[in-house]
Amino acid sequence: MAELSLTGIAKSFEDTRVLEGISFDVHDAEFVSILGPSGSGKSTIFNLIGGLYQPDEGDIKLDGESIAGKRGSISYMPQSPSLFPWRTLLDNVMLGSEIVGQQDREASLQMIEKAGLGGYENAYPHQLSGGMKQRAAFIRSLLSPQPLICLDEPFSALDEFTRLEMQKWLLSLWSEYKRSVLFVTHNIEEALFLSDRVMVLSDRPARVKKEFKIPFERPRDESLLLTEEFLEWKKAIYNELRMIT
Amino acid sequence: MRNIVQKGWRPLLVIILLFVIWEVATRVFEIPAWLIPSPSQVVDEGISGWSVYEHHLYSTILLTLIGFIIGTSFGILVAICLHLIPTVRNMFYPLIIFSQNIPIIVLAPLLVIWFGFGMLPKLIVITLVCFFPIAVSTLDGLRQTSTELMHYMKMAGASNGQIFWKLEWPHALPSLFSGLKISATYSVMGAVISEWLGAKEGIGVYMTLASSSFRTDRVFVSIFVIMALSLTFFLLITALEKWFIRWKSKGVENSG
């Protein structure tokens, strides 16, 4: 179970208002994406949910309980891979679960294999490419046991092909385990392909400018990307984003 | 390994050249041995006099090791305390820097007055000498944690203990080791100086005896023994460092 709800969240850094009146929900087992211009405050929203700092106004609830300023209630993948240079890939991937105190070596090894990193279990981060590091950080968040996963641009460093593979993998995992996902991206297509709902943020101070409910049937596969309907949706969201900047 | 051989031959050549010049100079100018002995005389004494200074050497090694272990443990412990309690750090950091400015040579006789000729004043001297480099470098290593990794740890809900042991401590290790290397060489010097204060045995004693009886060759032997000791100590720490920080060394070489 993971029901996230943000109500009237506002946050300023020094004198600049970054977020204002952000309200949205992520329902149990739902996949929600956040789209917004660079610097609009997407990562800041994640930091607030993760409890890194308190919101100036508003409240954040997970399953009815306030988690504002409370750490450790989400599985998290930061925008930069943030792997620990002295840990091997396997130890890095297990870190999230290690902190909570529930490691599963077998499951970790399987995940590494599935992410196409098999054979690199004992490699150190400096021996991995940018895309491989990103995949490792992605698995680390999947292996953390919290029911809400927050992914901050998880696939931005991957080539088109690997990215599609990882997206499909994420979808299959998600439909299998039914965790709630909050997903930040710059890529409209990615948001459309993955999400139940897409939220578009306005420029500073960020508000939820518009919310799109994506009606595509699940399970989805890549043939969806080329349909007329998909392109229509893409256009609609593109226009929404263009009006911001 | 091959790298060391490739890079190492040039400095080695210079050292050999210096020895050759020294040898030739002492012969050509007929410098008396009590003034400056030739390298070959020093080597002779070093080999034939082994039984004379053997026990001195062991005593110094023991003193150095005990002092080094106490001094560095103390330094690391203080660094950790200062790091974990910021108010204490602000209060005591200037004091640590002062500790480096204490003139050991002046302090040493005082320590003898206070604590006698036993082990204690010697260990205090070595501890003082080791303390500063290790404390400062450990403290710096602990403070300069990557903000990105810290961000991740906090978001993942890590406790302060987890942040320390999983992030700050391993992050400080490379810095701690560079402090250890400096402390290791200092501790040999500290041991010899403390033996000058008055001791029954030790390279410092051997050296004092040698110079007061104009056995200059023996003074040179002790100089070289001290250098060899420092170097061995340094190399040992470097080997330990290679083992503890194996995640780093390779990467730097490859990407460089």
Ligand SMILES: Nc1ncnc2c1ncn2[C@@H]1O[C@H](COP(=O)(O)OP(=O)(O)OP(=O)(O)O)[C@@H](O)[C@H]1O
């Ligand atoms: N700790 C902080 N202190 C001061 N300002 C901050 C801090 N964190 C973020 N900001 C500011 O808040 C704004 C939003 O930053 P944020 O990282 O949330 O943007 P973003 O939407 O994630 O951007 P991007 O898509 O480029 O990652 C930026 O203008 C940034 O300068």
Ligand SMILES: [Mg+2]
């Ligand atoms: Mg961001």
